[in-house]
Amino acid sequence: MKIPPKLGLANLPTPIQEISFRGKKFLVKRDDLTGMELSGNKVRKLEYILAQAKKEKAEIVFTCGGEQSNHARATAIAASKIGMKCKLFLWGNSKTEVDGNLFLDKLTGCEISFLNRVEYLSVNEIMFEERKKLLKKGKKVYVIPEGGSTTLGIWGYITFVQELNKQIDLKKIDGIVTAAGSGGTAAGLILGSSLLKLDLKIFAVNVLYSESVIKNKIIQLVEAGNLDYQLGAKIYEDNMVILDGYSKEGYKNISKEKVKLVKSFFRQTGILLDPAYTGKAFAAFNDNFLGKNIGKVIFLHTGGLFGIFGKRKEYLIA
Numbered sequence: 132m133k134i135p136p137k138l139g140l141a142n143l144p145t146p147i148q149e150i151s152f153r154g155k156k157f158l159v160k161r162d163d164l165t166g167m168e169l170s171g172n173k174v175r176k177l178e179y180i181l182a183q184a185k186k187e188k189a190e191i192v193f194t195c196g197g198e199q200s201n202h203a204r205a206t207a208i209a210a211s212k213i214g215m216k217c218k219l220f221l222w223g224n225s226k227t228e229v230d231g232n233l234f235l236d237k238l239t240g241c242e243i244s245f246l247n248r249v250e251y252l253s254v255n256e257i258m259f260e261e262r263k264k265l266l267k268k269g270k271k272v273y274v275i276p277e278g279g280s281t282t283l284g285i286w287g288y289i290t291f292v293q294e295l296n297k298q299i300d301l302k303k304i305d306g307i308v309t310a311a312g313s314g315g316t317a318a319g320l321i322l323g324s325s326l327l328k329l330d331l332k333i334f335a336v337n338v339l340y341s342e343s344v345i346k347n348k349i350i351q352l353v354e355a356g357n358l359d360y361q362l363g364a365k366i367y368e369d370n371m372v373i374l375d376g377y378s379k380e381g382y383k384n385i386s387k388e389k390v391k392l393v394k395s396f397f398r399q400t401g402i403l404l405d406p407a408y409t410g411k412a413f414a415a416f417n418d419n420f421l422g423k424n425i426g427k428v429i430f431l432h433t434g435g436l437f438g439i440f441g442k443r444k445e446y447l448i449a
């Protein structure tokens with residue numbers, strides 16, 4: 132297996148910790164600790180994607196997401212660090228309070244274009260049109276789709292499985308729970324696991340797309356990655372399980388009930404969960420696995436801490 136080249140952006144390996152919550156013990160893989168400003172799951176993907184952008188001598192990188200996108204923030208910081216310009220296409224509006232990830236985006240000095248909900252549906256076309264314009268002016272642009280979920284980006288989570296397997300014997304583990312936004316993290320986990328011939332179940336908690344849409348996105352990414360890199364991995368679709376119903380309040384919101392759980396978890400463990408992703412994924416983990424005798428399942432903390440600052444009121448009130 133030939134692993135594509137990458138930049139060194141993340142602090143790896145991230146720790147795997149045994150946590151006790153409400154008297155029950157379980158393992159948490161701390162991908163919130165891939166860094167500080169450059170933190171969370173997106174950094175693993177960006178290590179591969181930005182290496183390619185650099186190879187192609189891109190001067191500017193485009194990407195997109197919600198106004199509190201962790202991926203957009205990580206891209207803006209990483210691009211700045213390696214001397215590339217960055218433009219973000221964010222679903223939101225310029226009147227939004229500049230807090231959390233958006234605050235950090237602004238600090239990097241990157242350009243930001245705000246799109247409304249309907250415009251955001253065509254964000255890929257918008258980015259490619261703008262790229263064409265800049266190309267005509269002789270500027271090289273590298274476009275990163277939502278969440279960095281490309282067949283190159285998912286190498287971040289293919290290699291994650293190798294990293295985790297060195298920390299614990301994954302043959303003794305039944306599954307991993309992760310939040311799923313664009314699906315790349317789950318796709319990488321599935322490919323990584325099957326390449327090591329493990330029988331891990333990947334439990335993806337969909338926070339942005341419906342159950343059927345995210346399922347298709349993940350499967351397509353797994354198949355495309357397998358083909359693009361001629362990995363020859365045997366994929367068992369049954370190993371991908373969507374834990375649906377944990378984002379009924381919407382991607383940009385978090386229910387009072389979940390905030391209560393997040394606060395209780397924070398007070399007992401010192402670990403914070405974010406409103407868009409890990410707060411919802413942990414609610415699913417809590418309901419389905421905690422204290423239930425149904426195998427050993429790891430909770431993957433994918434980061435997202437800065438999103439909390441855009442939700443101060445909700446976190447304080449609950």
Ligand SMILES: Cc1ncc(COP(=O)(O)O)c(C=O)c1O
Nearest residue numbers: 201278312313314315316433435
């Ligand atoms: C904190 C956090 N967790 C999980 C995810 C989901 O990752 P993916 O887009 O690869 O499904 C994201 C990004 O979307 C994220 O920012």
